[in-house]
Amino acid sequence: MTTTQRPAWVVVLLREMGMKVREKTFRIGIASTLILVVLGIAALSFFSNKTENHSIAVIDDAGTSVVHQSGDLLRTLKPDSPDEVSVVRVDAAAVALDKVSDGTTDAALIPVMDNTGAALWKLVGNGSINPDLEQAVAAVVQQTATSANAARLGVNLEELGRGAELQRQLLSEKQGNDGSLFVLKFVFSFMFVSALMTYGLAIAQSVVEEKESRVVEILAAATSVKYLLVGKIGANFILGFLQVTALTTIALTGLAFVNVIPDLGRVAAASGWFIFFFVLGFFAVSCIWSALGSMATRSEDLASSAIPMQILLFGAYFLSFTAPEEILRVASFVPVFSSIAMPTRILDGGVEWWEPWAAASGVVVVGILAIRLSTNIYLRTLMRTNRRTSLKEALRNGPS
Amino acid sequence: MLEYHEVTRFYGERRVLENVSFSVRPGCLTGFVGANGAGKTTTMRIGMGLLSADDGYVSWDGAPITRAHQRTFGYMPEERGLYPKQTIATQLRFFGEIHGLSGKEAVLRADRFLDAFGLIGRKDELLESLSLGNQQRVQIIAALIHGPTCLILDEPFSGLDPLAVDFMSTVLREKAQEGVPVLFSSHQLELVERLCDELVMLVDGSIRVNGVTNADSDADMPTYRLEMGEDMSSLKAVRGITILGQGPGWVEFSPAEPGVEQEVLLRAVSLGAVTSFSRVHTSLTERFLATNK
Structure with a gap:
């Protein structure tokens, strides 16, 4: 227990934090966000890291060779999660077909003749054939046949293949809009929007509860109301920051553990930006929340005045993973929206180095204006405990 | 202070x-x-x-x-x-x-x-x-x-x-x-x-x-109440008083200056047995109601 006096804002901050962590709804909220993050990673792992094992029945060594080469090709194409291909050697084509029919193997690779008498390969499946497997076997069969034909016809294979190679180049580092990226954006945006929402609303509720119970009069008589504001925002910022940092660390550790994201470095960098924008956005948003709280006199009033803020934050959230690229790009420079949209774009890749800083500057400028305006509203309306104050009144009247 | x-x-x-x-x-x-x-x-x-x-x-x-x-x-x-x-x-x-x-x-x-x-x-x-x-x-x-x-x-x-x-x-x-x-x-x-x-x-x-709090709100014009069985009509003759109310066996009056109430009392005693003589105090509630009318 302290034997020295603590500044009033620290006393308020500690009380706010203490009350918050004891709240059942707060603990349930943290737990459910954590569960969502873990489930998100698990889903990512399940869908991205699913390794299939294809068993193929063959009747001779040539078939075995084609299957092995197909396996090698699959490993080259999908190095992170290669499908496995195994050979089941049988004596006759009929047996191989039986194996496919009864489900013992996924497919059978059988040598056949066409009507010209040329030797072919037939891949037989039951109902369907895995497209990756079919593609790999087809490529190997074509390569093998081309080589054999070239040798038979006395053609130089290298000369034949000149100019047929497809080179690959990416103009930006933008990642494909695949399922795993969508899940990542969904989970990360949710983590940060829910923190902005939870802790912002907590500030507003705390302000209105003190107005409702008239505690604010005792506090305002004992200390400066600015310290009350600083203590409240500080407490919720610390809790929010701890929450997003801890959840991000858990998410990144989980992603590293399940090893489903090839470019985890980019995700980690995007997470850093998410936290950076969270810090900037929090102060602007929290001041607006506190002003909303001070304009209300009862918790019921807050429910309606909080709606625009909730729409704004949820709008930013949905934009982050549903908006077309150009709209997301514009949103990433609009303060408040940018707190989610810009880190989402960084996660996508292809963001110029200056863009996050430009968006951050916008948040800072608008944040400073919001803080000044909201603090004024807070100071002007905090002592009006008899009725709800409209925004017009709050802006018009001087401090009481 | x-x-x-x-x-x-x-x-x-x-x-x-x-x-x-x-x-x-x-x-x-x-x-x-x-x-x-x-x-x-x-x-x-x-x-x-x-x-x-x-x-x-x-x-x-x-x-x-x-x-x-x-x-x-x-x-x-x-x-x-x-x-x-x-x-x-x-x-x-x-x-x-x-x-x-x-x-x-x-x-x-x-x-x-x-x-x-x-x-x-x-x-x-x-x-x-x-x-x-x-x-x-x-x-x-x-x-x-x-x-x-x-x-x-x-x-x-x-x-x-x-x-x-x-x-x-x-x-x-x-x-x-x-x-x-x-x-x-x-x-x-x-x-x-x-x-x-x-x-x-x-x-x-x-x-x-x-x-x-206990100060008499009517200090400048106090009210007195006198009760007796005899006829009190002759009390009206005492100079310097204002009769505020009267009923069978009681009268309330206000003296124009201090000491006049004593004359009234002496006159009453000479008429017969005085059963009660007191200063009338106004309660805070009465004062509140009167002030807020």
């Missing part, structure tokens, strides 16, 4: 206080009465620095009051000014610390008060689990914990049962005896009359009564 000097306050276009001047003297319990909306809470909030005066000022010990002075005051807002979902001990410590006490000192003082107020065994319970009377005890501890130099209490007796009223009265009386100026508002006029040394009555934002 806390003094209001011609304090005026507007809410928008509406003037809610007009040239309000009165003193709250050390060692005195000053009762503050007025109808709803008369301006009591606004006046108290101005005293606490929660609202500013549009005109006039408040002084403390002769000098214009500062926020530093006001922060040493103890304050109880109207209704309940506590956290319902926090334990009693935790919030008393909080109120102690917010008033500048160390954590250790705040806990020590809270325990001492809770012990004296009979709540030490319930200090770890949530405030909302207490009865209204006990919540009010916690409320007064919150106002006293830092050793206030002045007490401003808005409706401290509101909703209390007779036992709790008695307890609160004792606490306030003790604080006044320690030399702390105490100003409290109340609608319980009999209580104010019984408890307070001084009285301030506000009507529509203006001071109507300001002085000693």
Whole structure:
């Protein structure tokens, strides 16, 4: 227990934090966000890291060779999660077909003749054939046949293949809009929007509860109301920051553990930006929340005045993973929206180095204006405990 | 001493206080009465620095009051000014610390008060689990914990049962005896009359009564009542009296100057047996009703 006096804002901050962590709804909220993050990673792992094992029945060594080469090709194409291909050697084509029919193997690779008498390969499946497997076997069969034909016809294979190679180049580092990226954006945006929402609303509720119970009069008589504001925002910022940092660390550790994201470095960098924008956005948003709280006199009033803020934050959230690229790009420079949209774009890749800083500057400028305006509203309306104050009144009247 | 000097306050276009001047003297319990909306809470909030005066000022010990002075005051807002979902001990410590006490000192003082107020065994319970009377005890501890130099209490007796009223009265009386100026508002006029040394009555934002509680409001024109079995019609002949009321066996009159009432009494005694002769006192409630008509 302290034997020295603590500044009033620290006393308020500690009380706010203490009350918050004891709240059942707060603990349930943290737990459910954590569960969502873990489930998100698990889903990512399940869908991205699913390794299939294809068993193929063959009747001779040539078939075995084609299957092995197909396996090698699959490993080259999908190095992170290669499908496995195994050979089941049988004596006759009929047996191989039986194996496919009864489900013992996924497919059978059988040598056949066409009507010209040329030797072919037939891949037989039951109902369907895995497209990756079919593609790999087809490529190997074509390569093998081309080589054999070239040798038979006395053609130089290298000369034949000149100019047929497809080179690959990416103009930006933008990642494909695949399922795993969508899940990542969904989970990360949710983590940060829910923190902005939870802790912002907590500030507003705390302000209105003190107005409702008239505690604010005792506090305002004992200390400066600015310290009350600083203590409240500080407490919720610390809790929010701890929450997003801890959840991000858990998410990144989980992603590293399940090893489903090839470019985890980019995700980690995007997470850093998410936290950076969270810090900037929090102060602007929290001041607006506190002003909303001070304009209300009862918790019921807050429910309606909080709606625009909730729409704004949820709008930013949905934009982050549903908006077309150009709209997301514009949103990433609009303060408040940018707190989610810009880190989402960084996660996508292809963001110029200056863009996050430009968006951050916008948040800072608008944040400073919001803080000044909201603090004024807070100071002007905090002592009006008899009725709800409209925004017009709050802006018009001087401090009481 | 806390003094209001011609304090005026507007809410928008509406003037809610007009040239309000009165003193709250050390060692005195000053009762503050007025109808709803008369301006009591606004006046108290101005005293606490929660609202500013549009005109006039408040002084403390002769000098214009500062926020530093006001922060040493103890304050109880109207209704309940506590956290319902926090334990009693935790919030008393909080109120102690917010008033500048160390954590250790705040806990020590809270325990001492809770012990004296009979709540030490319930200090770890949530405030909302207490009865209204006990919540009010916690409320007064919150106002006293830092050793206030002045007490401003808005409706401290509101909703209390007779036992709790008695307890609160004792606490306030003790604080006044320690030399702390105490100003409290109340609608319980009999209580104010019984408890307070001084009285301030506000009507529509203006001071109507300001002085000693038991002072006779009709000192300049007292009323006397005389009762006897005999015919009293000859009393009318005494010069310098005004008959205010008369009935079978009684008369109420007002003497034009002191001493005339004695002549009336002597005349009555010469007529027969006087069964009662007394000065008629107006209760605070009667004065309140008359003033607020």
